[in-house]
Amino acid sequence: MPEGQVLQIAPILVIFFNRPNNLEQLLAVLAKENVRDLYFACDGPRNKTDETAIKACWDMVREKYPNLPSDRLISRQENLGCRLAVSDAITTFFSKVERGIILEDDCIPNHEFFKVLTEGLEHYSRNDLIFSISASNPFGNSKYIRQSYLSIYPQIWGWATWSNRWSLYIRDFSDGREIIGEMLQKNPSGMSAVGRWKFQSIWNRILRLSGSGLIDTWDYSMLATMWRNGKFSLQLSGNYVKNIGFGTNATHTKRKPSWVPSEYWGNPDEFKSSLLPNAELDSWLSTNVYRCTLLEISKNIIKDFLKALRLRS
DSSP, X not given: OOTTOOOOOOOEEEEEOSOHHHHHHHHHHHHHTTOOSEEEEEOOOSSHHHHHHHHHHHHHHHHHOTTOOGGGEEEOSSOOOHHHHHHHHHHHHHTTOSEEEEEETTEEEOHHHHHHHHHHHHHTTTOTXXXXXXXXXXXXXXXXXXXXXXXXXXXXXXXXXXXXHHTTOOSSOSOHHHHHHHHHHHOOTTOOHHHXXXXXXXXXXXXXXXXXXXXXXXXXXXXXXXXXXXOEEEEOSSBOEEEOOOSTTOSSOOSOOTTSOOSOBOOTTTTTSOOOBOHHHHHHHHHHTSOOSHHHHXXXXXXXXXXXXXXXX
16 A cells, blocks of 8 residues: 555444344444444344344444435344355345455454555455455464465355455355366365265265255355455455454354454564465365364264155164
8 A cells, every 4th residue: 555545444334133132242342443434234034033133223224324324224024044144145245346345243353454454455356266254263272373375165254255256156056066176176185085075075065055055054155255256365364353253142152152252463474475376275174164084974974864764764
């Protein structure tokens, strides 16, 4: 950025649901950082409890931002589910902006978060290899990475991308097996034969289920989009987000995994290093975050067997 020019924070989409306590904490951070270029999105209620909680959330948003145009408030009357509601909200967001940051209500950023992601969006706007930028560091304090790298895995607890990248997103798909095969050919990552088998076994199943809508989440479709198009996520070396969403009210993350970082840290040289893949770190993610393990494969075999029995009975 030219010297003396003030950084204009990128537009931000805040996605929330039925947790007003979480949203209140996030809104407090946005107010403290004086972030104003905001969009908000929420799915519709599943029941009366949701209806009450969602109304409390929208009341907070309208109280904090009374002059926000109505086209920046993406509200659903009926419940679409995580997969449809979130992906549609992001698509709507990127129909209005060329670049942007996405924050869910359980992702609490620090002071550096907005500046770092905005700088990343500017710095790599023409680097078509990069699909997204991840500001949450999944390696925790025990696996500190010293420089950002190109990862095959997008982390979505505070992330950013561009409208021309998101335009590639395909929510419903049936080419998961082909995507995985091509991705492994392009990015063999030094996997052993056993490692490749575990990777394929886990991801063939995940992409088959998510591509057909049998897993109520949108982000596996984003991962498939990246792999299909030979793109990467820029994994930052700092950690600029804490996730407070673990618990019984969470949609997917009921218990906090051991690898989730509990503190913030930054790196002033985030965008000064060479951008390269890191097979070792992605292998760690495959095993520890995405559970490409024999135990998980065994569990999946049992799940599929029991499901087949139920269908026969």
